[in-house]
Amino acid sequence: MNQAPYAxxxxxxxxxxxxxxxxxxxxxIEALLGEAHLHDSEQDGCWQTIDEAPRPLLVVDLExxxxxxxxxxxxxxxxxxxxxxxxxxxxxxxxxxxxxGLGALLERREAHSPCSEVPPIPAQHAWSQIxxxxxxxxxxxxxxxxxxxxxxxxxxxxxxxxxxxRLECAGGVHIxxxxxxxxxDLGPTASLYPxxxxxxxxxxxxxxxxxxxRLVAGRALPELRIDGNGGE
Numbered sequence: 449m450n451q452a453p454y455a456x457x458x459x460x461x462x463x464x465x466x467x468x469x470x471x472x473x474x475x476x477i478e479a480l481l482g483e484a485h486l487h488d489s490e491q492d493g494c495w496q497t498i499d500e501a502p503r504p505l506l507v508v509d510l511e512x513x514x515x516x517x518x519x520x521x522x523x524x525x526x527x528x529x530x531x532x533x534x535x536x537x538x539x540x541x542x543x544x545x546x547x548x549g550l551g552a553l554l555e556r557r558e559a560h561s562p563c564s565e566v567p568p569i570p571a572q573h574a575w576s577q578i579x580x581x582x583x584x585x586x587x588x589x590x591x592x593x594x595x596x597x598x599x600x601x602x603x604x605x606x607x608x609x610x611x612x613x614r615l616e617c618a619g620g621v622h623i624x625x626x627x628x629x630x631x632x633d634l635g636p637t638a639s640l641y642p643x644x645x646x647x648x649x650x651x652x653x654x655x656x657x658x659x660x661x662r663l664v665a666g667r668a669l670p671e672l673r674i675d676g677n678g679g680e
Contacts, residue, residue, distance in 0.1 A: 454536075455502040456485055457554065461510030462625070464488045467594040480551055498526060503534040506560055508553075512603060514539035523563045532563035581622035583663065584641045587649075590628030593636040596650070601636055604652050608659040621663050634674045646675035 459477065464470045465488030477484035487497045489511065498507060509522055519539040526535050538560050540553055553559065587605060589598050602625055609615040609623065616622050629637045634648040638658065647662075647669070649655050654672060661667045 454504050454506045457481060457506045457508060458498065458501050459484070459486045459508045459510060460489045460494060460498075462488065462490050462512070463589065463594060463599040464510070465491055466591060467599050468597060469599045476550065480554075495525075495529065498535070499529060503531060505535045506554075507535060507537050509537065509539045511539065512606060517569070519561060520566055521569055523561055523566045524569055526563040527566055532566075535563040536560040537563060579616035579622050580618045580620070581616055582619045583643070584622045584624065585663070586624050586626045586629065586639045586641075588627075588629040588635055588637040589625040590632070590635075592628070592632040596636050598636040601649060601652065601655050604655045605659065608656055609663070612659060612664050614659075614664060631674065637674070644675075645673060645677070647672045648674040 459473070464473065464486045470486070470488075474484045474486060477486070485501070487494055489509075498505070507522070507526070509519075511518060519537060522539065523532070523537050526532055526537070538553060540549075585605075587598060587602055589602065602623075605623060606615065609621055614620040629635075629639060629646075631637070636649055638647045638649050639645070640647070640662070647654075647658060649658055649672065657669065658672065662669050
């Protein structure tokens, strides 16, 4: 694929510096563009990486929660740092299908938003509010759980809760990625509050069971508990 008119295409997003998903993304981008420039947005230096990248620049933000408000916030931050008219932003939340649709997205120049003439950001926006919820589930994205596939499980968790109508709504579940929760050898680890239950969710099937049976139906899942209280 010809990446002109960009001097560089920079991919930013959570978890791009570690784990199998990041390695696969790197391989696919290299196959598509001949080179891959990635930066983990959860690590220091993200703004510096954008500042120092050659222009014209396309920033592809792979934040799973990206929406129009997030896109304009990112554009505004880049514009405030200068040179915004030579930087373009593409935000995509394709979840598990992002790799298959990546080439088509990069070709759609009309979807690349310039970091100039950015509309005013609303004084009150969704990310400035505490999401409505009844339970909170923390999924470990520490280094060992991530290497066991936790980033992919996070996407499945979010998708499944959204389909069930229980994602961050009244009576629903607020989900958060955390750093290491321990115990690493039983992970990927998820902890549910206010119940204080800890689960080992090793694969996608376990995530789906956790959503369908525990979070939606309210049934106990002792076989997935790792806190020693599965028999309660």
